[in-house]
Amino acid sequence: MKKGDILTDDQKAVARLAKAMGHPIRMYVLELLSRQTCCYSGDLTEVLPIAKSTLSQHLKELKDAGLIQGEIEAPRIKYCLDQENWKLAQDLFKKFLNT
Amino acid sequence: MKKGDILTDDQKAVARLAKAMGHPIRMYVLELLSRQTCCYSGDLTEVLPIAKSTLSQHLKELKDAGLIQGEIEAPRIKYCLDQENWKLAQDLFKKFLNT
DNA sequence: CATATTGTTCGTAAAATGACGAACAAATAT
DNA sequence: ATATTTGTTCGTCATTTTACGAACAATATG
Numbered sequence: 156m157k158k159g160d161i162l163t164d165d166q167k168a169v170a171r172l173a174k175a176m177g178h179p180i181r182m183y184v185l186e187l188l189s190r191q192t193c194c195y196s197g198d199l200t201e202v203l204p205i206a207k208s209t210l211s212q213h214l215k216e217l218k219d220a221g222l223i224q225g226e227i228e229a230p231r232i233k234y235c236l237d238q239e240n241w242k243l244a245q246d247l248f249k250k251f252l253n254t
Numbered sequence: 255m256k257k258g259d260i261l262t263d264d265q266k267a268v269a270r271l272a273k274a275m276g277h278p279i280r281m282y283v284l285e286l287l288s289r290q291t292c293c294y295s296g297d298l299t300e301v302l303p304i305a306k307s308t309l310s311q312h313l314k315e316l317k318d319a320g321l322i323q324g325e326i327e328a329p330r331i332k333y334c335l336d337q338e339n340w341k342l343a344q345d346l347f348k349k350f351l352n353t
Numbered sequence: 354c355a356t357a358t359t360g361t362t363c364g365t366a367a368a369a370t371g372a373c374g375a376a377c378a379a380a381t382a383t
Numbered sequence: 384a385t386a387t388t389t390g391t392t393c394g395t396c397a398t399t400t401t402a403c404g405a406a407c408a409a410t411a412t413g
Contacts, residue, residue, distance in 0.1 A: 177273030
């Protein structure tokens with residue numbers, strides 16, 4: 156924790172999360188997963204108007220931010236919210252927005 | 255509201271807000287303003303380790319996203335949260351985060 | 354009027370983002 | 384063993400983001 160560093164860890168953390176949420180496609184995925192526990196990316200490809208490689212990138216960003224996790228299941232991959240980090244995100248945003 | 259459009263307005267709106275919040279400097283400003291009603295950008299320039307032109311850009315982004323507003327006051331500019339949109343942002347994030 | 358003070362705008366540059374199709378890897382099914 | 388399904392990775396490209404300093408505009412102060 157360097158001294159001259161003005162920005163707090165929480166500010167950095169919530170900015171990191173917000174950045175990951177800063178695209179409509181990614182919010183679509185997050186909302187879906189917050190409603191139905193899991194989904195397969197194939198389902199998303201069918202519905203979303205983007206190439207599967209692009210979707211893959213978006214999912215990777217959500218994964219890198221810790222918001223979702225993917226579990227290999229036969230030929231497909233099952234995506235779910237990362238419950239632990241999701242709770243953390245809830246708390247962080249609550250902290251920054253509610254007061 | 256076009257038919258083939260999968261993404262909802264709320265998803266787009268919250269993504270827009272999240273994008274604006276997706277930088278530590280901007281979260282710093284937002285947190286400050288959520289605590290102390292207003293500030294002058296000069297105060298920020300003193301504290302933050304970035305050029306004033308860069309700060310100006312960040313403030314503009316927050317303004318464009320509707321999160322803050324600037325009021326000219328003599329030689330300086332007073333920045334505050336845009337209360338109305340801030341409430342909207344609170345509601346949107348609450349909705350998406352299930353809080 | 355001259356001169357600070359304050360912030361934006363401009364020009365520039367490096368890096369990141371978002372998108373695509375093609376190629377690839379892994380696993381299942383034929 | 385070959386084909387099919389599923390998703391990632393690669394190469395590419397255009398656009399956006401982040402950052403800086405210099406120049407500029409507007410407004411106070413001497």
